[in-house]
Amino acid sequence: MVSKTRSSYVPWSQERAVAIFERHRTERGALMPILHELQDVFGHIDPRAVDLVAEELNLSKAEVYGVVTFYKDFRSEPPGTSVIRVCRGEACQSMGAERLARHAREHLAVDFGGTTSDGAVTLEQVFCLGNCALSPAVLVDGRLKGRVDEAGFDELVAASRTEAR
């Protein structure tokens, strides 16, 4: 999943959500592709999306919420202006990703999945960005960065805050 910025997402639209549902409804295991596309379009899984999906797929809302909260790729809340994903995969771990992950949480004062209090940055974790040769890797609003150390991380955050202004 590629992270986008908040401005790339559209506000909730029942009509658009129904169109997404209709596109996937006959697929086997339609739930996951529907949720992925809903998040890709709206930036998170809105409670109204949960209602729609549960009703149309004949599932309970609890079942749909269960999937949304189980898979870390899904968000229940709108993301910050920037989404920064820190890779914690094996290759990145061997190059200091855990130290970077700790630093990222401290620097932004949020845990993974959280958004800074000013709404500027959502911090997420991922377990391989396909950039192992340049680990530790970070994805900033869909842009891949390699060999990111703590100072580099801070620069990326500062740049994405400036860009968002």
Ligand code: FES
């Ligand atoms: S493990 Fe981090 S990019 Fe592959």
